[in-house]
Amino acid sequence: MSAGSMSFRHFILGLLTQQPMSGYSIKCTLENFSWLVGKPSFGSLYPALHALLNDNLVTVEVVTHESKPPSKVYSITQRGRQVLKEWVQQPAGTSTSLKDFVMRLMLADNFDHDGLIAQLRQRRDQVAAHHTDLEHLVTTPSDSQKLQQQLALDYGLALATAGLNWLDRKLDQLSEQVLLMEDLQKG
Amino acid sequence: MSAGSMSFRHFILGLLTQQPMSGYSIKCTLENFSWLVGKPSFGSLYPALHALLNDNLVTVEVVTHESKPPSKVYSITQRGRQVLKEWVQQPAGTSTSLKDFVMRLMLADNFDHDGLIAQLRQRRDQVAAHHTDLEHLVTTPSDSQKLQQQLALDYGLALATAGLNWLDRKLDQLSEQVLLMEDLQKG
């Protein structure tokens, strides 16, 4: 799991806003997204949790189960929420990689409505740009790549198209929600 | 660019089977796939090329251009092809991440027809499994994630669906090609 603009610590912190979790259960949760996000090793996960604890961004509680080994359940602190909030708001940079975007999506709760829309819109534009780039490469194969990489380009194009559709749909839904809210406030 | 089962060196080696390239032009090529694959830094690219050179898997030639700085163009050697071939054939492991798969696709030339089909089929099964997992998670939201991550799951599902369709189409095309070949041999 490489950093990119997405620091692993902050990501974990974000997951903990949803509910307290142990290192092991974080790993299991991430397993569901391994396809897009990759799976972190315990060798990175546990030290990250220790670091967060050390900075007072989380607290631990040892929970004993019958018929299972005890687990250390981590909860985010007030300070943790603060730090996450600051981190979540600032970047707005060109975080191009799919992985980073999905990780951000997983933390969607920590954005306000407008922030989320802004993120999605930004992403839409990025993917749209990539999409046209790919299309151009596919239709006008330069001497440097004749048949080569055609497969990968084609696959990338298919995914970009699907991603774009999804983003458009979501953005429509979200702006509809805004309109409904406004109607309610008027009526 | 993290390793995964996809070593960066082998990946470069694979790109060089398509045509000789300089470090800089490799970076540019990869730029087109940055969305899916991320972009490597020169700090990893150049040392990787030096290492390949050191192992006699590639050769260099300094090419001077008018009105441009000279570039070092690397070509794969016989030994390089050998090593790549061995590496490309063995793994067959569960390389779950999207990034690894796309990188593999970019090296598709280095598979024979059957090898490619095998890779795609394997991938298809993996994605199909992920797809059903995600569907299950979306439809039966466990207490642990109510609305949270719904967005990410939804997005993942959309991409998985698109990926699955693409794989099915490609596999159909490839098996059709096989049938055509057999017909030709008969007739």
Added chain:
DNA sequence: TCACTCATGTAATTGGTTACATGATTAG
């Protein structure tokens, strides 16, 4: 009893990013 899941951790090594350093050419 053997293997697997649950559950935590540390240490060595690898490998990548970031920042630094250089330098020519071209377009505004």
Added chain:
DNA sequence: CTAATCATGTAACCAATTACATGAGTGA
């Protein structure tokens, strides 16, 4: 003349994987 593109490289730092180490309970 300044910024950007082309083009290569090194060194310090940081982060992640891998391998190791432990241990209890469960199901075959």
